[in-house]
Amino acid sequence: MSLVIDRRQFLTRGAQVAGGFTALGAIAACGKSSPTTQATGKGNGGLTTASLQLLWIFNVQFAGSYIAETRGYYRDAGVDVNLLPGGVTVTPEPVIESGKALVGISSPSLTGAAVNQGADLKIIGAGYQRNPDCLISLARKPITTPQEVVGKRIGVQANIASVWDAFVTVNNLKGKFTQVPAQADPAPLAAGEIDGYVGFYTNEANILRVRGVPVHTLLFNDYGLPTLYETYAAPSSALQDPAQRKAIKGILTGEIRGWQDQVSDPSIGVNLALNDFGKKLGLDAKQQQLQAQTQNYLIVSPATKQHGLFWMTPEAIAQSVETLARSQTTVKPSLFDNSLLAEIYNGRNRI
Numbered sequence: 001m002s003l004v005i006d007r008r009q010f011l012t013r014g015a016q017v018a019g020g021f022t023a024l025g026a027i028a029a030c031g032k033s034s035p036t037t038q039a040t041g042k043g044n045g046g047l048t049t050a051s052l053q054l055l056w057i058f059n060v061q062f063a064g065s066y067i068a069e070t071r072g073y074y075r076d077a078g079v080d081v082n083l084l085p086g087g088v089t090v091t092p093e094p095v096i097e098s099g100k101a102l103v104g105i106s107s108p109s110l111t112g113a114a115v116n117q118g119a120d121l122k123i124i125g126a127g128y129q130r131n132p133d134c135l136i137s138l139a140r141k142p143i144t145t146p147q148e149v150v151g152k153r154i155g156v157q158a159n160i161a162s163v164w165d166a167f168v169t170v171n172n173l174k175g176k177f178t179q180v181p182a183q184a185d186p187a188p189l190a191a192g193e194i195d196g197y198v199g200f201y202t203n204e205a206n207i208l209r210v211r212g213v214p215v216h217t218l219l220f221n222d223y224g225l226p227t228l229y230e231t232y233a234a235p236s237s238a239l240q241d242p243a244q245r246k247a248i249k250g251i252l253t254g255e256i257r258g259w260q261d262q263v264s265d266p267s268i269g270v271n272l273a274l275n276d277f278g279k280k281l282g283l284d285a286k287q288q289q290l291q292a293q294t295q296n297y298l299i300v301s302p303a304t305k306q307h308g309l310f311w312m313t314p315e316a317i318a319q320s321v322e323t324l325a326r327s328q329t330t331v332k333p334s335l336f337d338n339s340l341l342a343e344i345y346n347g348r349n350r351i
Contacts, residue, residue: 047080048247053101055230056086058278060288061202061295062105063269064127064259066277073257079250083277093119096233102244103234103251108320111233112331120236122337125252125310127230127259129301131221131323132201133163136189136208142216143196146171146223152195155182163220164198166326170224189215201298206290227323228316228336229298239337249340252310256344256351259309263300266292308349312338 054062065083068074074081084101086092092104093114108123115121135154137143143152146167154177156164168174180194186204189197190213199205201217208215221227232252238244262269270292274283303313317336324331344351 045075045080047075047078048243048250049080049082050103050247050251051082051084051101052251053084053090053092053095053104054086055092055105055107057281058083058085058273059281059283060269060273060278060292061230062277063262063266063273063292064255065105066258066272067261067268068254068258070272070276071258071261074250074254076257077250077253079247079254081251081254092233093121096121096235102238103232103248106231106233107229108227108231108324108331108335109327109329111231112324112329112335115335116330121233121335122236122239123228123231123312123335124234124239124248124337124340125232125255126228126312126316127232127255127310128295128298129228129304129316130219130298131225131227131229132298133160133167133220133225134199134201134205135167135218135220136186136197136199136205137195137216137218138189138192139214139216141195143218144216145218146173149173149196150176153178153180153193154196154198155180155186155188155194156198157182157184160198162328163225166323166328167220167223167225170326189213202291202295206287206294209290210284210287225323225326226316227320228312232310239340245340249344252340253344253351256309259299260350262292263296263309266296304349306349308341308345308351311341311345312336 052065054065062083069081069083084095091110092101092106093111095101096104097114097119105127111121111123135143135149143149150173156179158181182188182194182197186197186199186208188194190208190211197204201219205215205217232255234248238248266289270288273288274285299309303311303316307313317333320336321331321333
């Protein structure tokens with residue numbers, strides 16, 4: 001099975017973490033294939049060494065991190081960063097809690113569920129300003145509004161069912177369509193066996209495009225489920241410690257500068273993913289190019305144009321809290337902490 005498809009399960013549901021946070025922490029502590037340095041320390045040149053845990057493998061999803069590393073943006077901010085790839089047994093929150101990473105890239109549902117289980121974490125920035133969950137349909141038979149779901153056959157994977165249920169509820173669609181169990185591969189949609197497939201804007205939709213199947217995407221973000229995503233998590237206690245806060249701020253600064261470059265020229269991260277960081281993973285070049293292009297739509301918003309990348313407005317935070325509640329994960333607005341971004345930008349919208 002394609003690695004591109006497999007990543008879907010790791011971006012999803014806080015309910016999975018809520019039931020298995022301790023077990024996942026044990027896996028992360030005992031069985032990673034990547035280096036597991038301590039979260040912080042002193043390295044060469046007096047720089048603070050710190051680890052950043054990624055949510056998935058070294059593909060273009062983390063292009064900004066690769067750019068920050070290769071162009072020295074982390075080092076300019078005073079940190080020597082060790083990028084830890086994710087994988088089948090790795091969820092960022094337990095890795096952060098174990099002290100093996102200072103910051104992790106995750107999602108509000110995963111971080112919120114971990115906090116509900118006792119984790120000491122805050123969300124300190126949001127790479128995606130829009131929810132990437134979507135309903136994918138064929139371009140020749142597009143589903144362009146929630147009302148057009150009525151009477152259709154919709155494929156839903158088990159690990160995204162809670163999000164789909166929330167979409168159905170908020171759009172008053174219960175009992176008005178046929179729900180069909182789906183697997184990770186969206187091939188049944190291409191074959192015409194179903195009319196819609198619940199998936200990920202930068203993942204399954206692009207998989208079908210790479211296969212030569214034109215698709216239409218209906219973003220849940222635009223129909224009742226707006227939320228921040230691809231979020232950065234760090235320990236609350238570390239934010240209170242001057243030395244660790246400085247290191248976290250350095251990581252975030254490097255990430256912002258890297259993503260500023262990537263947004264301006266998506267080919268930079270594609271080249272780094274294919275030829276450097278993910279060289280041995282057999283990544284699909286066309287899929288990586290499409291992902292780099294489509295994820296820019298999720299990253300850039302009116303709020304980021306005004307305040308800078310990763311910014312979390314009070315409105316976006318409130319919407320995220322409401323959306324997560326509809327998807328069976330209860331969090332408080334205090335989970336989100338914008339203070340580091342305010343310090344980094346200091347009234348500007350670029351650094």
